[in-house]
Amino acid sequence: MKAGGSSQLSRKSETTFAVVIVTEPKSLDPPPTTVMVCVNRRFRVDEASCGVRGSEKLADALESGIQQRRINIKLERSICMGHCLTGPTIRLAPGGRFFHGPTSEEIAAILDELEEKCGTLDPADSDAPLFMPGS
Numbered sequence: 001m002k003a004g005g006s007s008q009l010s011r012k013s014e015t016t017f018a019v020v021i022v023t024e025p026k027s028l029d030p031p032p033t034t035v036m037v038c039v040n041r042r043f044r045v046d047e048a049s050c051g052v053r054g055s056e057k058l059a060d061a062l063e064s065g066i067q068q069r070r071i072n073i074k075l076e077r078s079i080c081m082g083h084c085l086t087g088p089t090i091r092l093a094p095g096g097r098f099f100h101g102p103t104s105e106e107i108a109a110i111l112d113e114l115e116e117k118c119g120t121l122d123p124a125d126s127d128a129p130l131f132m133p134g135s
């Protein structure tokens with residue numbers, strides 16, 4: 001060892017790097033398999049219903065978008081889901097996420113969410129999205 005601490009001056013500095021990868025936590029919930037659109041219609045003017053508020057057109061727009069984008073989800077037109085005062089009511093199942101009173105302008109955003117959560121079918125896949133009888 002040399003006098004005066006010169007050995008410390010000639011020592012190469014060492015730097016340690018740590019790589020930290022931060023990812024979004026994945027939801028433990030399974031992706032929805034069905035988007036339910038209430039098309040219930042009441043003919044009494046003093047009782048609210050989704051059908052009277054235009055839910056059939058929303059269902060048609062969703063159905064068309066699902067087919068065009070080949071989103072891996074089925075659409076089901078349903079009876080009353082008990083959210084009549086805030087309808088038209090759309091629900092993802094399983095899971096129960098509700099959309100209350102969406103407008104036709106908001107359908108694209110719903111389709112974006114469905115595509116993100118459910119993915120799309122391979123174009124080579126012969127199984128087209130399944131629509132329930134009567135839908």
Ligand code: FES
Nearest residue numbers: 038050080081084
């Ligand atoms: S009529 Fe649609 S939720 Fe009741």
